[in-house]
Amino acid sequence: MPIISGIYYYWYSKTSKSIYPPIVLIHGAGGTHLFWPPQIRRIPGFNVFTLDLPGHGKSSGRVRQSVGAYVDDILDWMQKTELNRAVFIGHSMGSAIAQTLAINHPENVAGLGLIGSGASFNVSPELLDRTSSPTTFDSAIAVIIKNSFSPSTSERLVDLAKKRMLETDYSVLYADFKACDEYNEIIRVSSITHPTLIVCGADDKMTPPRLSIYLNTKIKNSTLEIIPEAGHMVMLEQPEATAIAVGKFIDRIY
Secondary structure, three states: OOEEOOEEEEEEOOOOOOOOOOEEEEOOOOOOHHHOOHHHHOOOOOOEEEEEOOOOOOOOOOOOOOHHHHHHHHHHHHHHHOOOOEEEEEEOHHHHHHHHHHHHOHHHEEEEEEEOOOOEOOOOHHHHHHHOOOOOHHHHHHHHHHHHOOOOOOHHHHHHHHHHHHOOOHHHHHHHHHHHHHOEOOOHHHHOOOOEEEEEEOOOOOOOHHHHHHHHHHOOOEEEEEEOOOOOOHHHHOHHHHHHHHHHHHHHHO
């Protein structure tokens, strides 16, 4: 897959030209494009772009220090790939990036999907401290994994996610968590008018359902889906249910 503006992306398309805006998937803190399951990376009939943010996965460059900086990277990538508008679907930190795009650059947004999201994130000082050093990084991952999955999730999936997170440099996750901790759009989120899908796992401890409920009350043109037997990694834990929710949302827009 290509790299443009330092951003590696996986591109799925079963049609040379689509009448619909493309879908851009944005992963969460410390993640890569592989945190999106195939059911969502390959939505039939659409051009779907799944990114590795700068400093993550196969993308070059340095990890950013703020959500706004990631927004600038994506806008630069869009310009060079000649994408004018897109439906942005983001998980966790990726959802903060998607919200900021909609608030600051509404002309570039056709719709939003906010998964494991909130209008602000408060990262615990203890977790920030653990991710700030290679000596405590493993213990930080243990805490994150413990709070990211439903008790009903298979051990195999949990172990795979843990392995992928441990492959991330501690400095990347620390910078992402700092960006999340500083993110706050509680006031401006109500200015979003784009069609919006909000998805949350019923057992999410990282971004509890109350945060998604708040978004649903503030974003007028939004739909809320709370998926049972899923935690913060809802799209990995319940890929079919998440894909169905996304599919219904796309059908509603178009």
